[in-house]
Amino acid sequence: MPTSKKPRKKAAAKKKSQMADVIRFAPKTPAFEGFMSGFGGRPVDQAQDVMYDAWECGDPKQRVTLAREALDISPLCADAYVLLAKEAARSQEEALAYYKQAVEVGAEALGPAAFQEYAGHFWGFVETRPYMRARTGLGEALWVTGEKDAAIQNFREMLELNPGDNQGIRYVLAAKLLEIGRMDELKSLLEKCADEYSADIQYTRALLAYFEDAENAEEIAELAWDTNQHVPGMLSGRIATVELHDYITMGGKDEASSYVGAFGGAWKRTPGAIEWLEEVTGLLESR
Secondary structure: OOOOOOOOOOOOOOOOOOOOOOEOOOOOOOHHHHHOOOOOOOHHHHHHHHHHHHHHOOOHHHHHHHHHHHHHHOOOOHHHHHHHHHHOOOOHHHHHHHHHHHHHHHHHHHOHHHHHHOOOOOOOOHHHHHHHHHHHHHHHHHHHOOOHHHHHHHHHHHHHHOOOOOOOHHHHHHHHHHHOOOHHHHHHHHHHOOOOOOHHHHHHHHHHHHHOOOOOHHHHHHHHHHHOOOHHHHHHOOOOOOOOOOOOEOOOHHHHHHHHHHHHHHHHHOOOHHHHHHHHHHHHHOO
């Protein structure tokens, strides 16, 4: 990416944050769903109950055993294949095969009518979540095995199924598009989320604005800084990243660490971008 050369105006005054620290993401494991599921007595429902036990189990070997037991109960248990992809696969290709199987059986378990009934609201219904977890894993597996176009299409389809995006797929998609330089598609995605108060969206908008030498680049950087003030220092190495857990706190160091992990490479590959961000946000800190 080229270095921006156009002179820039001074950053505007810092806006007062409009949002207190809140939890952004649901737990990484789905065990809590067992308390809210309305699953019945079908074999696939019984298998899903076993998977809730598997997700809660602290022994990796026992988790795999439980996943295989769930498949013995019902071969349509998508979460069982998801767990096997994560913990039993011996190669990226084997993990991809598990995820493909998970998506296939997850769709079969839901049935065609569910895709019409729940379209636009997936994840809001507990019974759709194993399928959506399978799609998430499939996208990442496609990506790491080099099928990048297929991965991006997978994530786009997930957003069509669930525009509310409880899983944060828009952030994953933005990082992927940025990594392979599909800037027009990234810009379109970011424009749809321009009002979202999150570091992932606003700092990526700032990077894109810097890259394009946009007149309002500093204003976007200011908004980004208002969402999370730890990101510039972590990008430059001035502030250490922190370990991530099941939840991410908006405005917190964990959110900043998550952002740097996903998007930091693009910032570093853009000459002058981090230095510019540090300069702009440094002016804000001094006010």
